[in-house]
Amino acid sequence: xxxxxxxLNVRYEKAVLINDLSLHVDEGELVxxxxxxxxxxxxxLRAISGLVAWEREIKRRSAGGEIVxxxxxxxxxxxxxxxxxxxIVRRGLVLCPERRRPFREMTVLENLMAGAYLLRDxxxxxxxxxxxxxxxxLLQQRxxxxxxxxxxxxxxxxxxxxxxxxxxxxxxxxxPSTGLAPLIRREVFDKISEISxxxxxxxxxxxEVGVVFxxxxxxxxxxxxxxxxxxxxxxxxxxxxxxxxxxxx
Amino acid sequence: MNILITGLxxxxxxxxxxIGFSLIFGVARIVNIAHTAFYMVAAYCIYYLSVRVGLNxxxxxxxAVAAVxxxxxxxxxxxxxxxxxxxxxxxxxxxxxxxxxQEVTLRLFTGDYRTVDFLITGxxxxxxxxxxxxxxxxxxxxxxxLGAVWFLLMKTRLGLAIRSMAEDxxxxxxxxxxxxxxxxxxxxxxxxxxxxxxxxxxxxTVLNPYMWMEPLIIMMAVVVLGGLGxxxxxxxxxxxxxxxxxxVVFLVPKGAFLKxxxxxxxxxxxxxxxxxxxxxxxFEEER
Numbered sequence: 001x002x003x004x005x006x007x008l009n010v011r012y013e014k015a016v017l018i019n020d021l022s023l024h025v026d027e028g029e030l031v032x033x034x035x036x037x038x039x040x041x042x043x044x045l046r047a048i049s050g051l052v053a054w055e056r057e058i059k060r061r062s063a064g065g066e067i068v069x070x071x072x073x074x075x076x077x078x079x080x081x082x083x084x085x086x087x088i089v090r091r092g093l094v095l096c097p098e099r100r101r102p103f104r105e106m107t108v109l110e111n112l113m114a115g116a117y118l119l120r121d122x123x124x125x126x127x128x129x130x131x132x133x134x135x136x137x138l139l140q141q142r143x144x145x146x147x148x149x150x151x152x153x154x155x156x157x158x159x160x161x162x163x164x165x166x167x168x169x170x171x172x173x174x175x176p177s178t179g180l181a182p183l184i185r186r187e188v189f190d191k192i193s194e195i196s197x198x199x200x201x202x203x204x205x206x207x208e209v210g211v212v213f214x215x216x217x218x219x220x221x222x223x224x225x226x227x228x229x230x231x232x233x234x235x236x237x238x239x240x241x242x243x244x245x246x247x248x249x
Numbered sequence: 250m251n252i253l254i255t256g257l258x259x260x261x262x263x264x265x266x267x268i269g270f271s272l273i274f275g276v277a278r279i280v281n282i283a284h285t286a287f288y289m290v291a292a293y294c295i296y297y298l299s300v301r302v303g304l305n306x307x308x309x310x311x312x313a314v315a316a317v318x319x320x321x322x323x324x325x326x327x328x329x330x331x332x333x334x335x336x337x338x339x340x341x342x343x344x345x346x347x348x349x350x351q352e353v354t355l356r357l358f359t360g361d362y363r364t365v366d367f368l369i370t371g372x373x374x375x376x377x378x379x380x381x382x383x384x385x386x387x388x389x390x391x392x393x394x395l396g397a398v399w400f401l402l403m404k405t406r407l408g409l410a411i412r413s414m415a416e417d418x419x420x421x422x423x424x425x426x427x428x429x430x431x432x433x434x435x436x437x438x439x440x441x442x443x444x445x446x447x448x449x450x451x452x453x454t455v456l457n458p459y460m461w462m463e464p465l466i467i468m469m470a471v472v473v474l475g476g477l478g479x480x481x482x483x484x485x486x487x488x489x490x491x492x493x494x495x496x497v498v499f500l501v502p503k504g505a506f507l508k509x510x511x512x513x514x515x516x517x518x519x520x521x522x523x524x525x526x527x528x529x530x531x532f533e534e535e536r
Contacts, residue, residue, distance in 0.1 A: 054422060061334035089425035097423060103416045106409075114413045117406070118425040166424060 001074075002027045002201050003048070003093070003170055008071035010043055010052055010225075017043045019225040021071075025170065025203055030196040032204045032212045035222035035246060041205040042098050044222070045172045048073050049095035050085030076169060090118055092169030099178070100159040104148030108139055111147050111158055115165030124167075131198075132161040135191060153184035160191065164200075171195065172203045177211075189215060209247045213237065221246055250376040252495045258384060258453075260491025261391040262446055266464060267471040267483040268398060269442035275415030275478040277432035279329060279339050285461040285468060286347035287440050291317045291447030292456050293354055296363050306368055310448040314441055321440030325433060333432070347461060354458040363456040387449045394445060395484070401438075402480060411435055415478055463509060467494070470512035474519050476526030486527060490515065 003025040010018035018040045025031045033041050046052050047069060056067040073081040075093050083091075103111050112132060119125045133140040136157045142150065147158060156176055163171055173192065177185040189211050196202050196215075206212045213219060213233025221229040221236065229242055236242060243249050270284045291313045298309030324346060332338040367383040374380070402408035413421040414431050422428060454460070471490050475482025490512060497511050498504040519526060 049423065051419060051422070054419070058334045061332070063335065085422040086425045086427050089423060095423050097420060101417055101420045103413055103420070105416055106412065110409060110412075114409055114421075114424050117410060117413075162424075 001025070002029075002076060003203070004072075004074040005044070005048060006072045006074075008044070008047060008073070009068065010040070010047055010070075011066075011068040013065045017225050018047065021222075021225065021227055023220050023227060023230075025201060027201055028199060029217045030193075030202045030204065030215060032206060032216040032219045033222055034206055034209050034212060034219060036248075037207075039222040040225040041222055042174050043225075045095055045174050045203070045205055048075075048080070048088075049093060049172060050080075050083065050088045051095070053081075054085045089166055092167065094163045094166040094168035094171055096159050096163035096171065096173045096176070098174040100152075100155045102147040102150070102155050102158050102162070104146070106147055107144050108147055108150070108158055109143040111162050112139070112143075112165050115162035117166075119165070119167060125165075128165055128167060132164050135164070135194060136161050153180050153188065156180065156184075156188055157191065160188075160195070164195065168200060170201045170203060172205070174205045175207065176204075177206060177208050185211070209249060250378040252492070252499050254378065254380060254384065255498070256488070256492035256495035258388050258391075258491075259494055260488035261388060261395065262450055263464070263468060263471050263491050264395060264484050264487035265391055265442050265446045266468045267475065267487050268395075268480055269439040269446075270468055271472055271475075271478055271480055271483045272411070272415075272442075273432075273436050273439040274472075275480075276411055276418075276435040277333060277428075278336065279333065279432075279436070280336070280343065281329075281439070282340065282343040282465065283324075283347040283350065284343075284439070284443050285465040286350040287317050287321055287443040288447035288450075288464065289354065289456075289458070289461040290320065290350055291444035292365070292451040292454075292460070293358060293363075295448055295451045296358070296365050296456055299365060300363070306366065306452075310451075313448050314444040317444030317447070318437055318441040321444075322433065322437055325436045329436075330429070330432075347465075351458045351461065358456075358458070360458060365451040365456070367452045383452050387453060390449050391446075394442070398438075398442070407434070466509055467512040470516040472526075473516045474526055476528040479526065479528040482526055482528030 001024050006022050008018050008021040021044060033044060035041055052067065052069050056069060059065055059067055072079060075091060080088050080091065103114060112129060116125045116128060119128065138154060139158060139161050147155065150158060160173065176188050180188065192202065192204065193215055204212065204216065213236065216233065219231065219233060219236055220227050221242065223246055229236055266285060266288065270281060273279050273281055294313035294316055295309050298304045298312055299306045328342055328346065329339060332342060368386060369382045372379045372381045402412060410426045410431055413424060414426055414428065418428060467490060471486045472483055474489065475486030493511060494508050497507050501507060
């Protein structure tokens with residue numbers, strides 16, 4: 001098991017965002033996490049990548065609201081739930097955040113190099129950059145362009161490429177298709193499949209259930225911070241109630 | 250000609266101050282009101298070392314910059330870091346800090362005006378205006394420093410991390426950048442820049458314990474005009490304000506008294522018309 005989350009709980013003030021969630025991802029898998037808005041999909045990714053703990057620290061220091069984070073996260077045989085976000089990346093768990101979030105003032109190349117911040121070996125960095133350029137030829141053409149001037153689809157490619165530069169063992173991608181035209185979505189999903197075929201384990205959070213169920217090896221359906229179903233796309237779609245109530249299909 | 254020279258020098262000094270101020274705000278969201286107080290401390294350090302102790306002026310400048318940087322790091326570690334996420338507290342703490350510096354300086358050196366000797370004496374005349382070699386030297390050092398800062402920010406791994414942290418600290422964390430370490434390094438650079446400004450300006454000005462207030466206000470105006478957190482903006486705005494100030498001082502009767510109000514007027518106008526400034530960064534909403 002590459003990633004194992006056990007009994008994860010996240011509460012912001014009184015609001016329960018994640019309620020006793022357990023899931024696991026095996027090496028080489030493409031696993032999806034689907035569910036309605038506000039189900040806690042993004043929060044799950046933020047919790048395992050250390051951002052919830054980071055936020056909790058800020059709130060604590062600024063005497064802001066209380067954030068509760070409980071449960072264990074094991075990655076590659078090591079507990080990572082007590083480790084700060086910037087150390088988690090080093091271990092190979094990389095998050096490509098929601099809304100893409102490129103460094104808008106920097107060039108495409110600078111964004112990618114920021115992703116490779118921890119890769120101190122020049123040769124390896126160069127090699128990874130070549131892989132990213134191979135996956136996204138467009139990023140090579142645009143390497144000197146300011147990231148803020150890219151289109152939404154291009155920014156998404158950049159965000160994925162930047163995460164790829166961190167040399168992930170597990171790549172978590174949060175809602176890559178949001179706000180993109182159908183054709184571009186298709187392209188983004190194709191790229192994600194391609195990365196998966198390169199042997200990189202992927203945990204994908206998405207709204208677009210139809211496409212994701214075809215791509216992913218396994219899926220978790222999340223609702224109100226709880227996992228309510230797990231299985232292959234076919235298995236989940238066979239469940240009439242689940243399909244109508246939670247998947248909107 | 251006088252306007253040009255004064256404008257250039259004031260502008261470049263302001264640029265140094267404002268960039269330092271912007272840097273630490275960008276990376277750690279610290280509004281360091283004491284920024285220019287560090288500049289005053291550096292100037293007094295030089296005065297003490299070169300005039301009272303009789304050290305070589307150049308050596309005393311280097312010592313002063315180093316001392317101020319160490320002082321800044323200590324202050325950061327024990328005063329600012331523990332309250333870093335609490336913006337209001339940081340604001341109050343740094344105001345208090347500036348006043349502490351001012352009062353200590355008053356105690357040690359009294360409120361008398363002090364001067365530091367020129368590093369190199371002599372002048373030449375251009376278009377009927379005396380240009381002191383010291384002015385030229387100051388300007389040169391400032392330009393070189395600005396160039397070095399630019400290189401550091403744009404061409405090095407550390408610079409990339411600083412810019413990433415300034416633009417989106419959450420994502421920077423996700424790239425493995427260590428926030429508290431970067432904040433510390435940036436504060437060091439920021440204070441060193443303030444110290445250096447004090448060092449190169451000291452021979453051109455008169456020292457008094459209140460000398461941090463006026464540049465503080467003008468520097469704030471620069472930062473607001475350039476856009477909070479934007480290095481490029483600080484740079485451009487510094488020269489705009491530097492020249493505006495020179496124009497007002499030389500062309501308006503009794504203009505010297507209007508310096509501060511011009512800066513404040515610009516600041517208010519910018520806030521009314523274009524709050525994000527010339528090159529403002531609209532910060533990604535932090536959740």
